Amino acid sequence: MDRVLINKLPKYLKDDINRVMNFDRKDPFYDCYLDEVYGSINSALCDGAISSDEADYLRKHYFFDILDKGAIE
Numbered sequence: 001m002d003r004v005l006i007n008k009l010p011k012y013l014k015d016d017i018n019r020v021m022n023f024d025r026k027d028p029f030y031d032c033y034l035d036e037v038y039g040s041i042n043s044a045l046c047d048g049a050i051s052s053d054e055a056d057y058l059r060k061h062y063f064f065d066i067l068d069k070g071a072i073e
Contacts, residue, residue: 004050004054004057004058009044009049009050010040010044010047010049012040012043012044013037013040013041013043013044013049013050013058016033016036016037016040017037017040017058017062019033019036019037020033020034020036020037020062020066021062034063034066034067037058037062037063038059038063041055041058041059041062041063042055
């Protein structure tokens with residue numbers, strides 16, 4: 001899986017991804033936004049809105065990669 005079409009995701013997941021991508025990483029609640037993304041990915045998977053491959057891709061790209069970049073100090 002190379003990528004996931006963001007515009008095909010449920011609104012709640014798109015909103016959480018946009019929040020993570022657009023907020024300052026120094027925001028004291030940024031780690032909460034990351035947790036929301038992770039939870040929304042899991043919800044979308046359980047709802048059948050995304051496949052497990054898509055969920056894995058989204059977790060890697062919008063959660064783990066951001067953590068690896070030092071989003072949380």
